[in-house]
Amino acid sequence: xxxxxxxxxxxxxxxxxxxxxxxxxxxxxxxxxxxxxxxxxxxxxxxxxxxxxxxxxxxxxxxxxxxxxxxxxxxxxxxxxxxxxxxxxxxxxxxxxxxxxxxxxxxxxxxxxxxxxxxxxxxxxxxxxxxxxxxxxxxxxxxxxxxxxxxxxxxxxxxxxxxxxxxxxxxxxxxxxxxxxxxxxxxxxxxxxxxxxxxxxxxxxxxxxxxxxxxxxxxxxxxxxxxxxxxxxxxxxxxxxxxxxxxxxxxxxxxxxxxxxxxxxxxxxxxxxxxxxxxxxxxxxxxxxxxxxxxxxxxxxxxxxxxxxxxxxxxxxxxxxxxxxxxxxxxxxxxxxxxxxxxxxxxxxxxxxxxxxxxxxxxxxxxxx
Numbered sequence: 001x002x003x004x005x006x007x008x009x010x011x012x013x014x015x016x017x018x019x020x021x022x023x024x025x026x027x028x029x030x031x032x033x034x035x036x037x038x039x040x041x042x043x044x045x046x047x048x049x050x051x052x053x054x055x056x057x058x059x060x061x062x063x064x065x066x067x068x069x070x071x072x073x074x075x076x077x078x079x080x081x082x083x084x085x086x087x088x089x090x091x092x093x094x095x096x097x098x099x100x101x102x103x104x105x106x107x108x109x110x111x112x113x114x115x116x117x118x119x120x121x122x123x124x125x126x127x128x129x130x131x132x133x134x135x136x137x138x139x140x141x142x143x144x145x146x147x148x149x150x151x152x153x154x155x156x157x158x159x160x161x162x163x164x165x166x167x168x169x170x171x172x173x174x175x176x177x178x179x180x181x182x183x184x185x186x187x188x189x190x191x192x193x194x195x196x197x198x199x200x201x202x203x204x205x206x207x208x209x210x211x212x213x214x215x216x217x218x219x220x221x222x223x224x225x226x227x228x229x230x231x232x233x234x235x236x237x238x239x240x241x242x243x244x245x246x247x248x249x250x251x252x253x254x255x256x257x258x259x260x261x262x263x264x265x266x267x268x269x270x271x272x273x274x275x276x277x278x279x280x281x282x283x284x285x286x287x288x289x290x291x292x293x294x295x296x297x298x299x300x301x302x303x304x305x306x307x308x309x310x311x312x313x314x315x316x317x318x319x320x321x322x323x324x325x326x327x328x329x330x331x332x333x334x335x336x337x338x339x340x341x342x343x344x345x346x347x348x349x350x351x352x353x354x355x356x357x358x359x360x361x362x363x364x365x366x367x368x369x
Contacts, residue, residue, distance in 0.1 A: 009039035016048060018367065021294045021320075023358025025301065028052050043068055054297040057354030062297075063161035070095070072153075075146060079153035084162040087114065088151040093121035095155045097199070098256075101126055102278035103298070103308060106170045107159040108137060119147055129257040133171050167310025169284025173264030179252050184265045187247060188224045190338060193263060193280075194246060195228075195271035197235035207292040208273045209235075210323055216244040218327035222334050227266065229259065229276055268337065268345070270330070273299070281309030286345045288333070290326055293317040293358065302359050303350035313347040318360055 016031030032049035050065035269280040
C-alpha cells in the first residue's frame with residue numbers, strides 16, 4: 001500500500017502499529033514520525049511516537065511528545081497548563097486509569113513543594129488510601145466541584161517530566177481486618193496474592209490477561225499458598241466455576257485501602273499488568289508481573305527489573321501469546337520461593353542502554369524493515 005500511495009499518512013501510521021506490536025520499536029517510532037510529518041493533524045501518530053520513545057527509555061523526548069495527547073476536559077478549561085515552575089495555586093488531576101494514578105501519585109508531594117496551594121483530583125476508589133498516606137494534601141474526586149482560587153492545572157502523568165523516578169516505596173498499608181487475618185491464617189506460608197485479569201474495557205486486555213485455567217494448571221503444586229486478589233464479576237465467575245478456586249480475598253476489599261491492607265499481610269503478589277501491580281509496587285511488596293510480548297510503555301523492553309518499583313520482577317512473553325513460557329519460568333521461581341529461597345524475589349538488574357527491540361522480534365516476511 002505504501003508503494004502505491006507513499007504520501008498517505010495513515011499507511012505509515014498502520015506500519016508503525018505493526019512494527020511496534022512485532023517488537024521493532026525503533027522502526028515503529030520512525031514510521032509514526034513519518035506519518036505525523038505527512039499529516040500534522042494525525043495526533044494518534046504523535047501520541048504513539050511518544051509512547052515508543054517512553055518504551056525505549058527516552059524520557060526527555062517521550063514526556064515532551066506525550067503532551068499532545070487528548071483534549072482538556074471542560075471541567076479544567078479555565079485553568080492554564082502548568083509549566084512545572086510557576087508558584088501558583090494548582091490542580092493536579094488524574095486523567096487515565098487507576099494504575100496510572102497509583103504510579104504517578106508519587107510526585108504529588110514534590111509538586112506541592114513548588115506551589116503555594118495544591119489540590120489533587122483522583123478516582124473515588126483511591127481516595128481513602130491516598131488521604132491516609134498523604135494527610136497534608138487536599139484531595140477531591142471528579143464528582144466534587146473544583147475549588148475556587150486555582151490558577152493552573154497539571155495532568156498527573158505530565159508531572160513525571162520534572163522529576164526522576166526511583167524504585168523506593170512511597171505508600172504504606174494499614175492493618176488487615178480480622179476477616180483478612182483469618183483468611184490469610186488459613187493459607188500455607190509463604191503466601192502469595194494472585195490477579196490474572198485486568199479491566200475488560202482496556203484496549204489490550206485480551207493480550208495482557210491470562211486464562212485462569214491455564215494459570216492454575218501451572219501453579220497447582222503451590223495453590224495452597226495462594227489467595228485471589230482479583231476483582232471483576234467476569235473474572236471471579238471463571239474462578240468460582242473452576243475445580244481449582246482460590247480463597248477469595250477480593251471479596252474482602254471494597255476499595256484500594258482494603259486491597260493494600262490485604263497485600264500488606266502477604267509475602268508476594270503475582271499479577272498481570274493492572275492496578276494491583278502498581279499498588280503492590282508502591283507499597284514495596286515483592287511483585288512478579290506477567291507481561292505480554294508487546295508491553296505497555298512503562299515496562300520498557302527485555303529487562304527483568306523496572307525503574308519504577310524496586311521490588312518488582314518482570315516475566316515477559318518470548319512470542320505473542322506465549323503464556324506457557326512465562327508460566328514455566330514463573331512456576332520454577334515459585335517452587336524456589338515456597339522452599340524458602342528469598343533470592344528468587346530479586347530481579348536481575350539491567351545493564352547498559354535501554355533495548356531498542358524485543359529480544360526476539362516477530363519475523364515479518366514481505367514487510368521491508
